[in-house]
Amino acid sequence: MELKMISVIGAGAMGSGIAQVSAVAGYQVILQDISDAALDRAKAAINKSLGKMVEKKKMTESDKDETVSRIELTTDMEKACRSADLLIEAVFENLELKRKMFSDFDKFCKPEAIIGSNTSALPITEIASRTKRGDKIIGIHFMNPVPLMKGVEIIPAQLTSDDTVSVVLEYIKKIGKEHIMAVDYAGFIVSRLLDVLMNEAVKLVQEGNKPEEIDKAMVLCAGHPMGPCKLLDLVGAEIAMHGMETMARDFGEFYKPHALLKKRVLAGLLGQKTGKGFYDYQ
Numbered sequence: 001m002e003l004k005m006i007s008v009i010g011a012g013a014m015g016s017g018i019a020q021v022s023a024v025a026g027y028q029v030i031l032q033d034i035s036d037a038a039l040d041r042a043k044a045a046i047n048k049s050l051g052k053m054v055e056k057k058k059m060t061e062s063d064k065d066e067t068v069s070r071i072e073l074t075t076d077m078e079k080a081c082r083s084a085d086l087l088i089e090a091v092f093e094n095l096e097l098k099r100k101m102f103s104d105f106d107k108f109c110k111p112e113a114i115i116g117s118n119t120s121a122l123p124i125t126e127i128a129s130r131t132k133r134g135d136k137i138i139g140i141h142f143m144n145p146v147p148l149m150k151g152v153e154i155i156p157a158q159l160t161s162d163d164t165v166s167v168v169l170e171y172i173k174k175i176g177k178e179h180i181m182a183v184d185y186a187g188f189i190v191s192r193l194l195d196v197l198m199n200e201a202v203k204l205v206q207e208g209n210k211p212e213e214i215d216k217a218m219v220l221c222a223g224h225p226m227g228p229c230k231l232l233d234l235v236g237a238e239i240a241m242h243g244m245e246t247m248a249r250d251f252g253e254f255y256k257p258h259a260l261l262k263k264r265v266l267a268g269l270l271g272q273k274t275g276k277g278f279y280d281y282q
């Protein structure tokens with residue numbers, strides 16, 4: 001099966017990044033969200049990111065314009081489903097919402113369409129369980145910031161067919177990324193490791209360590225590209241908290257999000273997206 005049209009559901013940082021890299025690779029893209037404001041923010045983010053690529057001479061101004069013209073923004077979910085050869089869901093981490101949405105996707109997408117989820121931690125088999133096309137459902141977990149991160153986790157669910165995996169691997173190659181195969185348990189590989197690291201960093205802060213020192217330690221002593229407090233601000237504290245909750249549900253107490261992490265989420269200290277986390281982005 002040849003993919004031509006990629007529909008992305010959810011126009012947050014991840015959804016807009018997925019739409020962008022797909023359009024850069026030449027796919028026609030529909031980016032859907034329920035809110036016009038979210039679509040406006042996505043459009044601005046895509047323009048800014050592509051603008052940086054033009055600045056760095058990684059693409060020309062006319063490539064940029066063509067890329068943007070391949071992305072259609074809409075609030076019409078049925079339309080996004082009907083057009084898709086591959087649909088990628090990138091809405092927030094709520095299992096019930098995703099299960100409900102997947103059952104709608106199943107209704108509205110053409111029978112041969114593949115449906116992927118960009119969830120960072122929820123088991124794909126659970127998200128897919130109300131659909132009748134288990135063979136065509138798969139986890140496609142992009143990393144933040146999507147245009148810069150090379151790796152994408154691919155998570156076949158219990159019923160995913162080999163054909164679906166190979167079509168999706170071809171897509172990953174075409175968008176210039178490398179795939180990592182992960183097994184369908186909460187957190188897969190990346191969130192299983194990174195969420196624990198970030199949760200532990202929050203404990204270190206509660207014990208009196210400064211975020212700047214924790215980050216400096218992991219950059220200078222462990223060679224990480226950014227420290228865990230800065231990373232938590234990048235991915236969003238609520239994403240790490242939900243990841244930990246899902247893993248605690250499936251694997252036990254060890255994974256429980258730290259109380260301070262929950263408190264920070266409740267206070268809206270989510271990081272870059274709210275303008276304030278461990279660092280100030282206003």
Ligand code: CAA
Pocket residue numbers: 048049050052053056119120142143144145146147148149190191194225226231235239
């Ligand atoms: N589009 C285009 N260009 C961008 C960009 C974007 N979205 N974001 C940043 N850039 C550019 C910057 O402008 C900068 O350009 P210059 O070199 O001209 O200044 C360049 O990319 C490098 O960026 P920075 O200077 O800000 O910083 P850096 O060199 O440290 O690289 C990074 C940034 C690639 C994000 C690096 O710090 C890194 O790899 N961090 C770790 C990120 C990570 O672990 N991501 C995964 C998180 S887990 C996840 O996402 C899964 C989940 O579900 C939660």
